Amino acid sequence: xxxxxxxxxxxxxxxxxxxxxxxxxxxxxxxxxxxxxxxxxxxxxxxxxxxxxxxxxxxxxxxxxxxxxxxxxxxxxxxxxxxxxxxxxxxxxxxxxxxxxxxxxxxxxxxxxxxxxxxxxxxxxxxxxxxxxxxxxxxxxxxxxxxxxxxxxxxxxxxxxxxxxxxxxxxxxxxxxxxxxxxxxxxxxxxxxxxxxxxxxxxxxxxxxxxxxxxxxxxxxxxxxxxxxxxxxxxxxxxxxxxxxxxxxxxxxxxxxxxxxxxxxxxxxxxxxxxxxxxxxxxxxxxxxxxxxxxxxxxxxxxxxxxxxxxxxxxxxx
Numbered sequence: 558x559x560x561x562x563x564x565x566x567x568x569x570x571x572x573x574x575x576x577x578x579x580x581x582x583x584x585x586x587x588x589x590x591x592x593x594x595x596x597x598x599x600x601x602x603x604x605x606x607x608x609x610x611x612x613x614x615x616x617x618x619x620x621x622x623x624x625x626x627x628x629x630x631x632x633x634x635x636x637x638x639x640x641x642x643x644x645x646x647x648x649x650x651x652x653x654x655x656x657x658x659x660x661x662x663x664x665x666x667x668x669x670x671x672x673x674x675x676x677x678x679x680x681x682x683x684x685x686x687x688x689x690x691x692x693x694x695x696x697x698x699x700x701x702x703x704x705x706x707x708x709x710x711x712x713x714x715x716x717x718x719x720x721x722x723x724x725x726x727x728x729x730x731x732x733x734x735x736x737x738x739x740x741x742x743x744x745x746x747x748x749x750x751x752x753x754x755x756x757x758x759x760x761x762x763x764x765x766x767x768x769x770x771x772x773x774x775x776x777x778x779x780x781x782x783x784x785x786x787x788x789x790x791x792x793x794x795x796x797x798x799x800x801x802x803x804x805x806x807x808x809x810x811x812x813x814x815x816x817x818x819x820x821x822x823x824x825x826x827x828x829x830x831x832x833x834x835x836x837x838x839x840x841x842x843x844x845x846x847x848x849x850x851x852x853x854x855x856x857x858x859x860x861x862x863x864x865x866x867x868x869x870x871x872x873x874x875x
Contacts, residue, residue, distance in 0.1 A: 613683035639738040657714035734801040762867035798854035811845035
């Protein structure tokens, strides 16, 4: 009889425990469903426009404005510089793939929206002069989580690119110099006429490369080592900058005095494209360079090392 009573009590406890577990599971399931519904957002929220028609994008913040515009043949930066095609490709890939992950919590909504207005970037997309979409882009102080807010919207969202752990808003925060084409001699090489290399302190090393009947050669040399010459021309044609520098007192000293070497290319329309390389800057571990007498930039040693070759280098057997 005692065993029977104990068994009944044990069974009652098991029933109670089972009931509690069922209720708990129901609550968890309901909360999960509620949360899932709460965070279900339109994945196309920030791409409800025809990206193929977009031909102008402006990025405006307190640090300045960048205007990227397609002029019918190429993208330009602030209507002055050729844009870096790779950067334009990354920008469009970002716009095509970005998705909202979840809405910013209500308790953080006001502060997030204020931060986007104060510190974020206003992005405007245009097609044939018409504004097709606008939004604010920003993120957390660690630059790990991007946040967007559509123009006129009160709700902001954390955004992602599925499959990638990237700070989505970073592409919109880049300054003008990072959008510029980094290729130094950006012209059609089919229009090449000649290339002059001069060493201000070592004039005996100067030389001129000419194109004679579709064959490159060093002017004045009876014979030219074409392997060395073609290698040199490859270095020149693919040379790109590490970084463009602003005109400022901090950089003035880098471009004073004589350059170490000057390379000038002349095309068949007699237009000149030039690069002057100045003494190595130890503080940056780079060579300062002046492009077309105007644009300041710096170059890694390995990029410009081959540009210091003297005339005799191209003689066979040297």
